[in-house]
Amino acid sequence: MASIKHVAITGGTHGNELTGVHLLKHWRQKPQEVARSSFVTEMHLANPKANAQNRRYIDQDLNRQFKLADLNNHELCGYEQNRAKSLNALLGPKEDPRVDFVIDLHTTTANMGMSLIFNTDDPLVVGMAFYVQQKMPHATLFFDPADRLEDNFLTSLGRHNGFLIEVGPIPQGLLRADVYNETKTAVLHCLDYLEAYNLGTVPDLPERREGYRFIRKVQLPENELGEITAMLHPALQDQDYQPIAPGDPFFMTLDGETLPYDGDGVVYGAFINEAAYYDAHVGLSLMEKIQIERKPG
Numbered sequence: 537m538a539s540i541k542h543v544a545i546t547g548g549t550h551g552n553e554l555t556g557v558h559l560l561k562h563w564r565q566k567p568q569e570v571a572r573s574s575f576v577t578e579m580h581l582a583n584p585k586a587n588a589q590n591r592r593y594i595d596q597d598l599n600r601q602f603k604l605a606d607l608n609n610h611e612l613c614g615y616e617q618n619r620a621k622s623l624n625a626l627l628g629p630k631e632d633p634r635v636d637f638v639i640d641l642h643t644t645t646a647n648m649g650m651s652l653i654f655n656t657d658d659p660l661v662v663g664m665a666f667y668v669q670q671k672m673p674h675a676t677l678f679f680d681p682a683d684r685l686e687d688n689f690l691t692s693l694g695r696h697n698g699f700l701i702e703v704g705p706i707p708q709g710l711l712r713a714d715v716y717n718e719t720k721t722a723v724l725h726c727l728d729y730l731e732a733y734n735l736g737t738v739p740d741l742p743e744r745r746e747g748y749r750f751i752r753k754v755q756l757p758e759n760e761l762g763e764i765t766a767m768l769h770p771a772l773q774d775q776d777y778q779p780i781a782p783g784d785p786f787f788m789t790l791d792g793e794t795l796p797y798d799g800d801g802v803v804y805g806a807f808i809n810e811a812a813y814y815d816a817h818v819g820l821s822l823m824e825k826i827q828i829e830r831k832p833g
């Protein structure tokens with residue numbers, strides 16, 4: 537069993553998601569809270585310039601810049617594209633990373649509660665998801681599998697990939713004590729799990745748990761000028777992880793007309809009316825409900 541030696545906690549990857557930024561400030565003052573006997577915990581403010589300006593990003597979304605090909609493409613030289621290269625030098629390199637595991641802290645304006653997002657079926661990571669959910673039964677497992685080298689998330693810099701903790705709803709650019717406490721609790725469980733993994737003391741975990749797998753993002757309706765012409769239907773607002781069936785109210789046009797969901801079969805919404813997605817006129821993500829299996833480690 538390969539052991540975990542270096543764990544990175546990253547926050548402010550989106551500069552206006554302040555929960556992670558302030559948890560890092562707190563843990564820099566109280567490093568013993570995140571210290572464990574069997575590995576080193578390091579902390580990194582991922583996007584300081586965007587954070588200083590209370591913006592999600594300066595030039596590009598940082599959390600989409602970590603594909604191996606993009607990290608090695610020196611024609612990509614926007615602020616976040618350069619930050620990704622710096623973080624790759626600091627935590628990676630992606631092909632053979634120094635850091636074993638990355639815990640990246642995010643918030644959402646959507647009503648997603650405590651969502652544990654992971655992009656790999658690595659048994660270490662799936663085990664962490666099941667472990668944290670045992671401790672925090674209200675947590676939802678959000679699975680978006682990708683090849684680690686193709687994965688564009690910051691967490692993919694970790695040798696075992698990592699874990700994205702996404703808590704909401706909270707507006708951009710502010711702190712809420714409940715969201716702060718939830719996020720802090722989840723991180724401490726993650727660290728306890730990695731310690732138990734190293735020490736061979738992970739408690740019995742289920743073999744499978746229900747979760748949601750990402751299918752696709754859905755654009756808001758637009759006119760020929762590319763302007764938004766409808767919003768999420770009020771019946772859908774705040775209904776993250778609830779079923780959406782064909783014919784269900786989906787959008788409401790500016791003049792109040794209901795547009796139904798016209799897909800096939802039942803899906804589930806996530807990131808419903810996420811403010812950060814308005815730059816691309818994305819209204820929500822569609823998910824399918826799945827059983828997530830934990831392969832033998």
Ligand SMILES: [Zn+2]
Binds near residue numbers: 550641
């Ligand atoms: Zn974020």
